[in-house]
Amino acid sequence: EAQVTQNPRYLITVTGKKLTVTCSQNMNHEYMSWYRQDPGLGLRQIYYSMNVEVTDKGDVPEGYKVSRKEKRNFPLILESPSPNQTSLYFCASSLRPRNQPQHFGDGTRLSIL
Amino acid sequence: AQSVTQLDSHVSVSEGTPVLLRCNYSSSYSPSLFWYVQHPNKGLQLLLKYTSAATLVKGINGFEAEFKKSETSFHLTKPSAHMSDAAEYFCVVRATSGGYNKLIFGAGTRLAVHP
Numbered sequence: 559e560a561q562v563t564q565n566p567r568y569l570i571t572v573t574g575k576k577l578t579v580t581c582s583q584n585m586n587h588e589y590m591s592w593y594r595q596d597p598g599l600g601l602r603q604i605y606y607s608m609n610v611e612v613t614d615k616g617d618v619p620e621g622y623k624v625s626r627k628e629k630r631n632f633p634l635i636l637e638s639p640s641p642n643q644t645s646l647y648f649c650a651s652s653l654r655p656r657n658q659p660q661h662f663g664d665g666t667r668l669s670i671l
Numbered sequence: 672a673q674s675v676t677q678l679d680s681h682v683s684v685s686e687g688t689p690v691l692l693r694c695n696y697s698s699s700y701s702p703s704l705f706w707y708v709q710h711p712n713k714g715l716q717l718l719l720k721y722t723s724a725a726t727l728v729k730g731i732n733g734f735e736a737e738f739k740k741s742e743t744s745f746h747l748t749k750p751s752a753h754m755s756d757a758a759e760y761f762c763v764v765r766a767t768s769g770g771y772n773k774l775i776f777g778a779g780t781r782l783a784v785h786p
Contacts, residue, residue: 560696562714589772591772591773593776598680598778598779599778600761600777600778600779601715601761601776602776602778603772603773603774606772606773610733616773648714648715650715654772654773655772656772659705659717659720660717660774662714662715662716664712664713664714665712665713665714
């Protein structure tokens with residue numbers, strides 16, 4: 559089954575403790591992206607990747623890092639999480655950078671205390 | 672720069688009655704517009720898309736949307752609501768800068784369907 563898989567689905571942690579949210583897709587998609595969803599703001603793009611070893615900042619990249627060492631994986635790294643990063647995070651992918659639809663994971667709810 | 676504005680944060684309808692979710696867009700170019708749906712604890716699913724072909728776009732689950740350039744609108748409709756339609760709906764425009772697949776989301780409209 560074609561899917562985008564995020565882990566963990568839920569995480570409660572404390573300020574400053576490094577964490578990684580994994581994202582994996584099994585569709586051989588070139589383009590992958592991370593969004594955060596906050597009430598009243600819709601989804602905002604954090605980082606995106608056009609292909610392996612090619613990443614770039616989205617609209618809200620501060621406090622986040624990403625890497626794309628393999629085509630299928632696009633982890634989101636919070637080196638020193640802060641409470642303002644408490645949010646619902648979505649990973650998405652598409653076959654090419656300008657293709658639709660984007661396939662979304664089921665989301666990761668992060669709470670930073 | 673592109674943007675979308677969803678005019679209602681919450682819409683409540685009775686089962687079997689029509690659904691109207693309103694969206695206005697802003698774009699200097701001919702836009703690519705989408706509606707996505709998010710069910711509780713789930714990711715986003717594409718309902719339909721407009722990419723400058725027919726102005727009336729049909730999507731999944733009986734939804735459709737009409738692109739009206741003169742009104743800069745892309746409202747989502749369904750003739751008869753079903754309980755399973757209760758979800759959050761996002762109007763989305765694709766950014767034209769940077770040559771990548773960036774999506775710009777509206778704030779969302781939460782649809783409640785009552786028996």
